[in-house]
Amino acid sequence: MDVGKLPSQLLADLLARIGPYRSGRVVVGPGVGQDAAVIDMGDRLLVAKSDPITFASDLIGWYAVHVNANDVACMGARPAWFLATILLPQGADPSLAEAIFQQVLDACQGMGIEVVGGHLEITYGLERPIVVGAMLGEAERGRLVQGSGAQPGDCLVLTKGIAIEGTAVLAREAGQSLERLGVPGAVLEEARGYIFQPGLSVVRDAMLAVESAPIHAMHDPTEGGLATALYELATAGGVGLAVQEAAIEVLPCTEAICRAAALEPLGLLASGALLIALPPAHCDALLARLADADIAAACIGSVKHHSEGIIIEGRIGKSEPLPQFARDEVARFLAQ
Numbered sequence: 001m002d003v004g005k006l007p008s009q010l011l012a013d014l015l016a017r018i019g020p021y022r023s024g025r026v027v028v029g030p031g032v033g034q035d036a037a038v039i040d041m042g043d044r045l046l047v048a049k050s051d052p053i054t055f056a057s058d059l060i061g062w063y064a065v066h067v068n069a070n071d072v073a074c075m076g077a078r079p080a081w082f083l084a085t086i087l088l089p090q091g092a093d094p095s096l097a098e099a100i101f102q103q104v105l106d107a108c109q110g111m112g113i114e115v116v117g118g119h120l121e122i123t124y125g126l127e128r129p130i131v132v133g134a135m136l137g138e139a140e141r142g143r144l145v146q147g148s149g150a151q152p153g154d155c156l157v158l159t160k161g162i163a164i165e166g167t168a169v170l171a172r173e174a175g176q177s178l179e180r181l182g183v184p185g186a187v188l189e190e191a192r193g194y195i196f197q198p199g200l201s202v203v204r205d206a207m208l209a210v211e212s213a214p215i216h217a218m219h220d221p222t223e224g225g226l227a228t229a230l231y232e233l234a235t236a237g238g239v240g241l242a243v244q245e246a247a248i249e250v251l252p253c254t255e256a257i258c259r260a261a262a263l264e265p266l267g268l269l270a271s272g273a274l275l276i277a278l279p280p281a282h283c284d285a286l287l288a289r290l291a292d293a294d295i296a297a298a299c300i301g302s303v304k305h306h307s308e309g310i311i312i313e314g315r316i317g318k319s320e321p322l323p324q325f326a327r328d329e330v331a332r333f334l335a336q
Helices: 008-015 060-073 094-111 164-173 175-180 185-195 203-212 225-237 252-261 280-292 329-335
Strands: 026-028 037-040 045-053 078-089 114-123 130-139 155-159 217-219 239-244 275-278 297-305 310-313 319-321
Touching (some): 008 225, 045 060, 060 078, 060 130, 060 203, 078 094, 078 203, 094 114, 164 252, 175 185, 175 252, 203 280, 217 225, 225 275
Parallel strands (some): 239 310
Antiparallel strands (some): 037 045, 155 275, 155 297, 217 275, 310 319
């Protein structure tokens, strides 16, 4: 298999082996399109997520905090506690451990998250560091949002545009290769800063959403880009989707890098954007609230009955199935 996510059908088959939960306290278990697990803790719901960082090596500890926090926030919960397993290659200088550990601390302190545990070791056979994060948060029962909640008729809102993380990772990890392909240095410098502005975090986006409208579903487009996230959202909810290509904002550096490297923005690692499904009567109010908070957002389509499939309406009016990506465009480029 190629580097990246497992094929969705294989993943679904593996998850189907998980039997019924004897505790009776698992509210949300693992599933395609579900961003985190939810456990009933009585008066509160505990939201738990674990995710590794494997594509990035620069600022890897910082990435790990934000990527895991995003998935917890997609469930309507505020991230609160973080554990990090940091694996370093043989021969790593002690300064690498110090740098990654400080990145984790700085990212958590900036978001009011407490570091409560984890593990740090030198690991045989690694060529680069890997950080596996685990984020915990709490949600009120009435504010829990599931990735499976999209309903026919809902509007689909996308915040910030695409593809923040993939663009930044490519600029930081493969800048010289991209320069040889003709990407100007100024574009690469701006792209490296995408993780800070527009920013990798969607915690603020998600918290504003659940405070502003009755949200049916949220999902964090990560590996495989926006296209994969849309398929995951549709699979989780058993629905179809119709998306307007012209409504999807492709960020300027993303467009420049993808054009030079022959990459497809829809399949590029897209953390930093948030997909939101909500009733159409509340869409304008949500967009206005996000605009007031200086968070760019647009309605990019609508949720349909599953029989209508998952389609994208092109800029010239032609409708066709939304493309699928067997592997993320970042992974494909880095493997070349």
